[in-house]
Amino acid sequence: MPKIEITEETRFGMFFLLGLLVILLLMIVLNYFFAGSEKSIIAEKDKEKTVIVTEAKQETTPQDISSKPIVSSVREALKKGNYSTAYMEVGHVSNSAKGNEELNKVIAEEVNKQRKAPGLRKDAGASASSPIRYFDESTPRNRTADALYIYFVDISGTLIPRFCIQSATKHPLGITEFIIAADSKNIRINASAVKLENTEKGVAEWYDIPLDRNTYEAVQAIIKAKKASLTIIGSKGKGTRNVTDSEIKGIRHILEGYAALGGNLNYMQESKPQHPPQKKR
Numbered sequence: 001m002p003k004i005e006i007t008e009e010t011r012f013g014m015f016f017l018l019g020l021l022v023i024l025l026l027m028i029v030l031n032y033f034f035a036g037s038e039k040s041i042i043a044e045k046d047k048e049k050t051v052i053v054t055e056a057k058q059e060t061t062p063q064d065i066s067s068k069p070i071v072s073s074v075r076e077a078l079k080k081g082n083y084s085t086a087y088m089e090v091g092h093v094s095n096s097a098k099g100n101e102e103l104n105k106v107i108a109e110e111v112n113k114q115r116k117a118p119g120l121r122k123d124a125g126a127s128a129s130s131p132i133r134y135f136d137e138s139t140p141r142n143r144t145a146d147a148l149y150i151y152f153v154d155i156s157g158t159l160i161p162r163f164c165i166q167s168a169t170k171h172p173l174g175i176t177e178f179i180i181a182a183d184s185k186n187i188r189i190n191a192s193a194v195k196l197e198n199t200e201k202g203v204a205e206w207y208d209i210p211l212d213r214n215t216y217e218a219v220q221a222i223i224k225a226k227k228a229s230l231t232i233i234g235s236k237g238k239g240t241r242n243v244t245d246s247e248i249k250g251i252r253h254i255l256e257g258y259a260a261l262g263g264n265l266n267y268m269q270e271s272k273p274q275h276p277p278q279k280k281r
Helices: 008-079 083-090 100-115 213-224 245-260
Strands: 120-123 132-136 147-155 158-169 175-182 185-190 195-199 202-210 228-234 237-242
Touching: 120 245, 132 245, 147 245, 158 213, 158 228, 158 245, 175 202, 175 213, 185 213, 213 245
Parallel strands: none
Antiparallel strands: 120 132, 132 147, 147 158, 158 202, 175 185, 175 228, 195 202, 228 237
8 A cells, every 4th residue: 555645734734723623622611611600700799789788678677667657746746735745756766776866856946946936025134033024026115105915924934924904194094993895795804903103205004913814814805806995994084995906916926925935824714723823844
């Protein structure tokens, strides 16, 4: 049999093809291993993201559940003037819950807002020991004008409402009695302790006493009536005038301010013996 001779060029071509096959096979193997590793890394990352989202939900959900009902109950308590109840409700929120500090801040702002006496003038008195008095802004600052008004005094946290009628004339009337006519209702007030003072315009007489059931009835009748008048009767004369809209609004402001600062006049409407004035809350 004749001997087949392979030329140098043929041998080189065969080695070249064999090398290409080896490289191709190696690439296929490497691709298989790298693809599996990449999928494993992606799966691990997805797993980490899932864990983070789940933990976040577990942390925020209790806060949402606990705080919303508390906010609602607190605001409801504030509307009714139950400030102590509002602060007790805040205590139901977990100390670790986010927003608890902010909730307390909101409650404090609401309380201050509710307790702010609307349209009142605060008079601290001449000295540090003088009691604080709260007047409506429309109330005269001196005795040189006619006026019918109420105000209240703060003595060591105790709020005492007072009733006052003052008359400014050229000559004293010697006041002994007042008659307040509110629609068809007449209320008589005996003036047993009227004070008198000379002014630059003549003389001022005024009757200033703690609010009692008779004067409270007169106040309620005035603010509910369509028309109210005041008659001043004295040993030296008498006079009648209408109660002004400004005076009526001033009475309402004082009643609102008194209630906002913790005062309560419900005992004035009861038949039971009167209770002492309310402590400011």
